Amino acid sequence: xxxxxxxxxxxxxxxxxxxxxxxxxxxxxxxxxxxxxxxxxxxxxxxxxxxxxxxxxxxxxxxxxxxxxxxxxxxxxxxxxxxxxxxxxxxxxxxxxxxxxxxxxxxxxxxxxxxxxxxxxxxxxxxxxxxxxxxxxxxxxxxxxxxxxxxxxxxxxxxxxxxxxxxxxxxxxxxxxxxxxxxxxxxxxxxxxxxxxxxxxxxxxxxxxxxxxxxxxxxxxxxxxxxxxxxxxxxxxxxxxxxxxxxxxxxxxxxxxxxxxxxxxxxxxxxxxxxxxxxxxxxxxxxxxxxxxxxxxxxxxxxxxxxxxxxxxxxxxxxxxxxxxxxxxxxxxxxxxxxxxxx
Amino acid sequence: xxxxxxxxxxxxxxxxxxxxxxxxxxxxxxxxxxxxxxxxxxxxxxxxxxxxxxxxxxxxxxxxxxxxxxxxxxxxxxxxxxxxxxxxxxxxxxxxxxxxxxxxxxxxxxxxxxxxxxxxxxxxxxxxxxxxxxxxxxxxxxxxxxxxxxxxxxxxxxxxxxxxxxxxxxxxxxxxxxxxxxxxxxxxxxxxxxxxxxxxxxxxxxxxxxxxxxxxxxxxxxxxxxxxxxxxxxxxxxxxxxxxxxxxxxxxxxxxxxxxxxxxxxxxxxxxxxxxxxxxxxxxxxxxxxxxxxxxxxxxxxxxxxxxxxxxxxxxxxxxxxxxxxxxxxxxxxxxxxxxxxx
DNA sequence: CGAGAAAGTTAAAACGGTTTCACACCCGGG
DNA sequence: CCCGGGTGTGAAACCGTTTTAACTTTCTCG
Numbered sequence: 001x002x003x004x005x006x007x008x009x010x011x012x013x014x015x016x017x018x019x020x021x022x023x024x025x026x027x028x029x030x031x032x033x034x035x036x037x038x039x040x041x042x043x044x045x046x047x048x049x050x051x052x053x054x055x056x057x058x059x060x061x062x063x064x065x066x067x068x069x070x071x072x073x074x075x076x077x078x079x080x081x082x083x084x085x086x087x088x089x090x091x092x093x094x095x096x097x098x099x100x101x102x103x104x105x106x107x108x109x110x111x112x113x114x115x116x117x118x119x120x121x122x123x124x125x126x127x128x129x130x131x132x133x134x135x136x137x138x139x140x141x142x143x144x145x146x147x148x149x150x151x152x153x154x155x156x157x158x159x160x161x162x163x164x165x166x167x168x169x170x171x172x173x174x175x176x177x178x179x180x181x182x183x184x185x186x187x188x189x190x191x192x193x194x195x196x197x198x199x200x201x202x203x204x205x206x207x208x209x210x211x212x213x214x215x216x217x218x219x220x221x222x223x224x225x226x227x228x229x230x231x232x233x234x235x236x237x238x239x240x241x242x243x244x245x246x247x248x249x250x251x252x253x254x255x256x257x258x259x260x261x262x263x264x265x266x267x268x269x270x271x272x273x274x275x276x277x278x279x280x281x282x283x284x285x286x287x288x289x290x291x292x293x294x295x296x297x298x299x300x301x302x303x304x305x306x307x308x309x310x311x312x313x314x315x316x317x318x319x320x321x322x323x324x325x326x327x328x329x330x331x332x333x334x335x336x337x338x339x340x341x342x343x
Numbered sequence: 344x345x346x347x348x349x350x351x352x353x354x355x356x357x358x359x360x361x362x363x364x365x366x367x368x369x370x371x372x373x374x375x376x377x378x379x380x381x382x383x384x385x386x387x388x389x390x391x392x393x394x395x396x397x398x399x400x401x402x403x404x405x406x407x408x409x410x411x412x413x414x415x416x417x418x419x420x421x422x423x424x425x426x427x428x429x430x431x432x433x434x435x436x437x438x439x440x441x442x443x444x445x446x447x448x449x450x451x452x453x454x455x456x457x458x459x460x461x462x463x464x465x466x467x468x469x470x471x472x473x474x475x476x477x478x479x480x481x482x483x484x485x486x487x488x489x490x491x492x493x494x495x496x497x498x499x500x501x502x503x504x505x506x507x508x509x510x511x512x513x514x515x516x517x518x519x520x521x522x523x524x525x526x527x528x529x530x531x532x533x534x535x536x537x538x539x540x541x542x543x544x545x546x547x548x549x550x551x552x553x554x555x556x557x558x559x560x561x562x563x564x565x566x567x568x569x570x571x572x573x574x575x576x577x578x579x580x581x582x583x584x585x586x587x588x589x590x591x592x593x594x595x596x597x598x599x600x601x602x603x604x605x606x607x608x609x610x611x612x613x614x615x616x617x618x619x620x621x622x623x624x625x626x627x628x629x630x631x632x633x634x635x636x637x638x639x640x641x642x643x644x645x646x647x648x649x650x651x652x653x654x655x656x657x658x659x660x661x662x663x664x665x666x667x668x669x670x671x672x673x674x675x676x677x678x679x680x681x682x683x684x685x686x
Numbered sequence: 687c688g689a690g691a692a693a694g695t696t697a698a699a700a701c702g703g704t705t706t707c708a709c710a711c712c713c714g715g716g
Numbered sequence: 717c718c719c720g721g722g723t724g725t726g727a728a729a730c731c732g733t734t735t736t737a738a739c740t741t742t743c744t745c746g
Contacts, residue, residue, distance in 0.1 A: 003404075004491040007732055018696045023734060032694060050460040054400040055732035058701040061346070063397070068441075073426035076419070083416035086443050090454065095461065098411075098441045100429050111433065117393040118438065148347040235634065265638045291578065292635030295608040350702055361726045366704055375724060398702035401731040 006047040015043035026051065057119060061150070066316045067097045067115035069108065070126040074234065075262060076290035078127070080305035081157065081312075085124060088313025094121070105135060112142060122152035122316035129158045129203040136161065143167060156312040159203050160325075168315040168324045170308055174204055177301040177330035178211030181257050181285045184299070184332050186219045189341035190255035190283060193221060194245075195228045196238060196267060198259045205230065208259060208287075227253060231263055238266025246274040254282060254341045261286040261293045261300055268296070268337070279339040289333050297336035304328050349390040358386035369394065400462060404493070409659045410440045410458035412451065413469040417577070418605060419633035421470070423648035424500065424655075428467060431656025437464070448478060455485060465495035465659035472501050472546040479504065486510060499655040502546050503668075511658040511667045513651055517547055520644040520673035521554030524600050524628045527642070527675050529562045532684035533598035533626060536564060537588075538571045539581060539610060541602040548573065551602060551630075570596060574606055581609025589617040597625060597684045604629040604636045604643055611639070611680070622682035632676050640679035647671050 012019045017036060025032060025040045043049075057063040066089045073079060082098070089096040097115060101108035115123055123146065129135070139161045146153050155161070155169035185193050195212050198205040209228065216223045229245075231237035238258060245251065258264035264286030268278050278284050286293060286300035293300045307328055315321045355362045360379060368375060368383045386392075400406045409432045416422060425441070432439040440458060444451035458466055466489065472478070483505045489496050498504070498512035528536050538555050541548040552571065559566045572588075574580035581601060588594065601607035607629030611621050621627050629636060629643035636643045650671055658664045 003493065004488075009732080019733085020696055020698095020735085021694085024695090027734080029735090030693095036694080050456075052401075052732055053461055054397040054406070055701090056734075057397040058395075058401070058703090058732080059734040060701095073422050073429070076422075079416050079419075079422045082425075083443065086416075086441055087445065090442060095457065096441050098429055098439050099433060100426065102430065113393075114438065118396055145347075150346055235637070262634070265635070269638065290635075291605070292608070292633075292638065294578070295612065295635065296638055351704095352702080362703080363705085363726055363728095364724085367725090370704080372705090373723095379724080395702055398731090399704080401702080401733090402704045403731095 005052075006049045008049070008051065011040065011043045011047055011049050014047065015039045062121055063119050064093070065095045065097055065118065065120045066313075067099065067118070067120040067123045068126065069099045069101060069111055069115065069123060071101050071103045071108070071128065073100065075260065075288065076292070077288045077303060077305050081126060081309045084306040084309025085126075085156075085313045088310050089316065092313070092317045094317065105130065105138075109138060109142065116142075116146060116149070116151060120151060122154055124154045124156055124312050124316050125158065126156045126312075127158060128198070129161075131201050131203055131206065140165070152316060154312050154315045157308055159207075166324060168321050170311040170315060170326045170328065172303050172308060172328045173330050174207035175211035175214075177287065177303070177332075178208035178257070179215045180211075180330070180332050181287070181301050182212045182215035182221070183219060184334070185255040185257065185283060185285060185338060186215060186221050188255075188283065188338055190253075191221050191341075192224070192227060192253040193255040193257055194251075194253040196241065196256060196258040196263050197228060197230045198233055200230045205259070212257060233260045233263065235262040235266040235269075238263030239270045240266075242267040242270035243273070246270060246276075251276070251282065255338070256282060256284045257287075258284065259287050261288045261290040261296075261298060264298055264300070264337075265292075265296060268298075279337045283338040283341075285332070285338060293333070293335070299335045299338045300333055301330050302333045303330055348395070349392045351392070351394065354383065354386045354390055354392050357390065358382045405464055406462050407436070408438045408440055408461065408463045409656075410442065410461070410463040410466045411469065412442045412444060412454055412458065412466060414444050414446045414451070414471065416443065418603065418631065419635070420631045420646060420648050424469060424652045427649040427652025428469075428499075428656045431653050432659065435656070435660045437660065448473065448481075452481060452485065459485075459489060459492070459494060463494060465497055467497045467499055467655050467659050468501065469499045469655075470501060471541070472504075474544050474546055474549065483508070495659060497655050497658045500651055502550075509667060511664050513654040513658060513669045513671065515646050515651060515671045516673050517550035518554035518557075520630065520646070520675075521551035521600070522558045523554075523673070523675050524630070524644050525555045525558035525564070526562060527677070528598040528600065528626060528628060528681060529558060529564050531598075531626065531681055533596075534563070534565050534684075535567065535570060535596040536598040536600055537594075537596040539584065539599060539601040539606050540571060540573045541576055543573045548602065555600060574609075576603045576606060578605040578609040578612075581606030582613045583609075585610040585613035586616070589613060589619075594619070594625065598681070599625060599627045600630075601627065602630050604631045604633040604639075604641060607641055607643070607680075608635075608639060611641075622680045626681040626684075628675070628681060636676070636678070642678045642680045643676055644673050645676045646673055 008019055008022050012022045022040050025037055068085055086096050099111040101111055143153055143161055153167045155167055231241040264284050268284055271278055271282055276282050286298050289300045289302035351362055351365050355365045365383055368380055411428055429439050442454040444454055486496055486504055496510045574584040607627050611627055614621055614625055619625050629641050632643045632645035
């Protein structure tokens with residue numbers, strides 16, 4: 001065509017065989033006479049022929065495409081996740097479609113529909129879940145639709161949509177991470193620990209709050225609701241909320257657990273601006289172990305982003321996963337923003 | 344079929360019209376009788392019909408897909424770039440395929456071929472270029488192939504493949520950024536400025552070196568080849584190379600210009616470890632204005648990543664770009680890692 | 687030597703759309 | 717009454733591949 005791309009007919013004509021034969025040879029369906037094979041392969045070489053994947057998708061099932069849907073690409077954790085998913089998918093010789101929802105539920109659903117319409121083999125859905133019945137209902141209807149059309153759904157870094165579903169999923173241990181971080185602060189003598197949680201009503205926030213409270217309860221910290229506040233996940237919000245708190249009076253806490261290294265960084269800035277030193281006056285722990293945490297000497301909870309990504313990619317690729325549900329561990333990386341509380 | 348998706352024939356049958364009519368109505372080819380239109384639309388609704396994009400791609404040209412090829416997703420600059428490209432593409436109702444090359448030239452070419460085989464409408468190629476004849480040659484052959492098949496190529500944050508080509512492209516001013524950063528240091532009395540450039544033989548490195556040298560020449564700094572070294576683009580490399588230098592003896596420079604904020608961060612760490620204070624003893628300027636630069640109080644060169652991404656997306660989408668080549672400006676963000684040199 | 691199996695190849699029918707071309711219909715004007 | 721020209725609609729061809737089923741050869745064995 002004017003496209004300049006040769007079709008399988010051109011190859012067949014040049015090799016002096018039928019279209020069927022060419023198709024067979026290229027797909028490795030049973031071995032034809034070596035002589036024919038050579039003729040065809042030569043023709044393919046000469047014409048630089050590559051099969052049209054769309055035509056292929058029409059007959060075969062399997063488009064060789066995996067979709068990746070993520071809310072936003074705004075921190076190092078998600079970046080590592082996306083990178084490792086993308087390479088995992090590429091290593092399997094498949095293509096990776098990416099879509100961002102920007103945190104808007106309608107847009108998320110629209111993107112998911114579009115991906116589904118594209119006949120992708122699997123959809124990897126990354127990130128936070130809103131804890132509303134409406135959302136759960138919509139997602140669960142969509143998941144049913146996916147199942148019916150044979151599209152796999154892989155949930156990554158988020159809890160199952162519905163307890164009764166057994167979609168493939170890979171999570172990390174939010175509750176355990178928060179528990180460990182809180183314990184770390186408690187073990188240094190901190191009793192009043194400010195939780196700078198994520199936005200309210202998101203599953204991640206909830207899980208981590210549970211871990212935080214359990215640790216306080218188990219190990220004897222102050223369980224005070226006024227110590228839990230919910231900034232957005234970014235630096236600015238962390239700064240602003242900490243600033244508010246400090247403007248209102250002397251801090252009612254000696255330790256801080258932030259749900260993001262960015263939030264931790266913002267909070268630390270606000271503390272410094274208020275003349276408080278970290279960790280001498282106030283200790284701070286972050287979450288994610290973003291690359292810059294090392295530069296800030298920030299003690300933080302490490303999330304195995306790359307492993308998470310690799311696992312998600314593997315689940316998306318495997319026709320039937322051996323282990324459909326995995327939870328990866330988290331651990332505290334100790335640096336230099338936590339110190340024993342002064343008496 | 345067994346995958347539960349209705350075909351255009353099902354819709355036609357249900358609406359009691361021909362397939363042709365359904366196709367016409369859905370594509371807005373000339374307006375048919377309103378009555379027919381309603382019947383068809385109702386059938387579409389009831390069946391939840393969505394046209395199969397692969398079948399569509401077979402006849403029409405235009406798959407509604409844009410490809411994005413990037414070496415690696417390892418810093419905030421690229422993350423912002425990818426995010427803004429992805430949203431730009433999505434806002435145009437198109438899909439975005441993403442591929443990573445991991446810096447491997449063969450893999451890069453393989454990915455590009457795969458994208459091309461997929462009949463994408465445009466390919467956005469992001470990031471550094473190796474300055475070798477072989478690379479230039481291969482890329483230029485590939486670009487010609489793309490042109491022939493009507494696939495647009497958009498170069499983002501990288502120079503044109505071949506001066507004679509006028510592929511759509513959007514760059515930022517590497518030379519100007521390096522010039523400005525160097526001037527900034529010179530204006531504070533620094534004469535001997537260490538350049539922690541990117542890997543040798545990459546276009547970005549070259550452009551920035553030129554800006555650096557021009558500033559030294561114009562404004563009277565020391566033009567000393569031993570002051571130009573080339574770590575990789577990451578924190579570890581920045582740390583290691585600075586460490587080596589300091590281990591070899593007292594620093595022969597008072598200012599540092601790093602090609603990445605990560606490198607700057609690593610270098611600063613090494614300086615601190617060697618007992619030198621930033622900025623009291625040594626001044627440091629970074630590049631990228633990554634989000635964490637604010638936390639380090641790092642003076643750095645801002646690159647307009649989001650604008651770069653939006654522009655690239657626009658170029659990829661527009662059938663014929665009005666302004667095929669754009670260079671966006673860079674500027675120095677002054678924070679607190681540069682101080683006047685002590686005499 | 688002939689029958690039947692095995693090996694190699696192919697024509698034709700999918701797949702799910704778009705597009706070309708022809709047809710049927712209705713209306714107004716000569 | 718016949719012709720010309722919209723207006724809606726549909727049959728059929730096509731896009732580039734896979735797959736089914738049938739058709740030649742050639743081989744093997746009784």
